[in-house]
Amino acid sequence: xxxxxxxxxxxxxxxxxxxxxxxxxxxxxxxxxxxxxxxxxxxxxxxxxxxxxxxxxxxxxxxxxxxxxxxxxxxxxxxxxxxxxxxxxxxxxxxxxxxxxxxxxxxxxxxxxxxxxxxxxxxxxxxxxxxxxxxxxxxxxxxxxxxxxxxxxxxxxxxxxxxxxxxxxxxxxxxxxxxxxxxxxxxxxxxxxxxxxxxxxxxxxxxxxxxxxxxxxxxxxxxxxxxxxx
Ligand SMILES: CC(C)NC(=O)[C@H](Cc1c[nH]c2ccccc12)NC(=O)[C@H](CCCC/N=C(/NCCC(=O)O)S[C@H]1O[C@H](COP(=O)(O)OP(=O)(O)OC[C@H]2O[C@@H](n3cnc4c(N)ncnc43)[C@H](O)[C@@H]2O)[C@@H](O)[C@H]1O)NC(=O)OCc1ccccc1
Numbered sequence: 001x002x003x004x005x006x007x008x009x010x011x012x013x014x015x016x017x018x019x020x021x022x023x024x025x026x027x028x029x030x031x032x033x034x035x036x037x038x039x040x041x042x043x044x045x046x047x048x049x050x051x052x053x054x055x056x057x058x059x060x061x062x063x064x065x066x067x068x069x070x071x072x073x074x075x076x077x078x079x080x081x082x083x084x085x086x087x088x089x090x091x092x093x094x095x096x097x098x099x100x101x102x103x104x105x106x107x108x109x110x111x112x113x114x115x116x117x118x119x120x121x122x123x124x125x126x127x128x129x130x131x132x133x134x135x136x137x138x139x140x141x142x143x144x145x146x147x148x149x150x151x152x153x154x155x156x157x158x159x160x161x162x163x164x165x166x167x168x169x170x171x172x173x174x175x176x177x178x179x180x181x182x183x184x185x186x187x188x189x190x191x192x193x194x195x196x197x198x199x200x201x202x203x204x205x206x207x208x209x210x211x212x213x214x215x216x217x218x219x220x221x222x223x224x225x226x227x228x229x230x
Contacts, residue, residue, distance in 0.1 A: 001085040004163075004170040005073060006188055008092045010177020010204055014067045014222045015097055017060065021179050038152045047133060047147075054148040055130040058113050061095050062128065069176070069221035070101030072229040077103055079229075088166035090159070092178060092185050094150050109157040109185065111150035120145040157184060167191055174200045174228075177221050180207035189213060202228060 009019040020034075021027040032053065036042040043050045077087040089106050091098060094113040098106045116127035116135070123139030127149075135146040151157050167173065173192035180186045189212045192199050200215040201207060202224050210216055217224050 001080060001083070001172070002088070002166075002170050003076070003080065003085070003172045003174060004088045004090065004166050004188075004192075005076075006090050006092070006173070006175045006178060006185060007073075007098070008176070008178025008185075010179075011069050011073075011091075011221045011225070012064070012067075012093055012095055012097050013177065013204075014069070014220060015064045015095075017057075017064055017093075017095055017097075019177075019179075021181060034153060038150075039154055040152055041154075043147060043152070050148075051131050051133070054113065054150070055132075058128070058130070061113055064095070064097065066097040066101035067222045069225035070097050070103070072226040073098065073176075074102035076229045077105065088163075088170070090163050090166075092182065094148075107159045107162060109151070109159055109163065111148070111158065113148065113150065115149035116146045117149040118142065118145050119147055124149050160184065163188070164191075167197070168195055170197050172198045172200065174202065175207070175213070176202045176225060178203070178207060180209040200228075 018028045020029045037053045080087045092110045117124045118137035120142045121140040125138045136143045199213045201213040202217045
């Protein structure tokens with residue numbers, strides 16, 4: 001059995017990491033302007049404020065712990081591989097909770113908060129401290145060029161070709177904890193359906209494209225994902 005799982009902010013919500021959009025309007029993008037904080041233009045216009053936004057999220061992440069949903073997906077990875085199948089885990093999350101729960105192969109299509117990238121030479125480095133204009137690139141040594149290694153709006157997500165290949169050879173596509181509002185990730189279910197692949201949504205509430213899924217399971221990820229994996 002080959003399964004492609006796409007996760008979003010909802011899988012890390014019970015680990016204390018805020019989601020971006022929710023019906024109650026208390027998501028990160030309800031409090032902060034994504035066009036100012038999560039676009040290359042916003043970073044060019046006001047890098048200090050963007051650094052402060054991601055530095056706060058990085059410190060918060062370092063204190064966070066994986067939850068039962070992350071642990072269940074790590075078990076699924078092992079379980080499928082010993083039975084000759086495979087799990088392709090792609091996440092929109094920039095946190096490292098899947099890896100901390102034991103998942104060995106995780107594709108971060110929107111980048112990683114614990115990495116920084118030099119806008120000059122493109123070098124990507126592990127980064128756990130605050131990032132700022134004074135941060136020097138460990139590659140080319142230039143200061144003032146380091147930025148969070150995340151995919152901002154208007155930027156091309158990472159690993160789209162690998163995701164496409166995995167999707168086209170999958171038996172099942174499952175979306176977990178995502179609102180289905182950000183593309184191209186929100187379009188994967190349509191691609192899976194078009195390829196005749198079975199689809200399932202696991203979420204707290206129906207997502208924007210809930211109707212596209214063959215199967216829907218609702219509840220907190222820390223309960224619904226272990227129940228689905230078992
Ligand atoms: C807002 C939207 C309309 N805009 C877009 O989609 C844009 C523009 C666009 C492109 N194509 C389109 C087509 C139509 C319309 C618009 C577009 N897309 C882009 O700009 C993308 C880049 C998008 C990436 C932007 N970066 C992020 N983040 C990184 C930084 C950061 O994190 O700061 S996006 C941001 O939203 C993403 C999606 O959010 P979710 O993860 O789904 O989280 P959300 O809060 O929305 O939902 C949480 C869900 O969990 C549920 N939940 C809550 N608690 C729990 C719980 N306890 N248990 C279970 N579920 C739970 C809730 O009910 C809810 O449903 C997140 O990953 C997050 O990363 N780039 C691009 O298109 O480049 C060109 C291109 C593309 C392909 C090929 C060539 C060229």
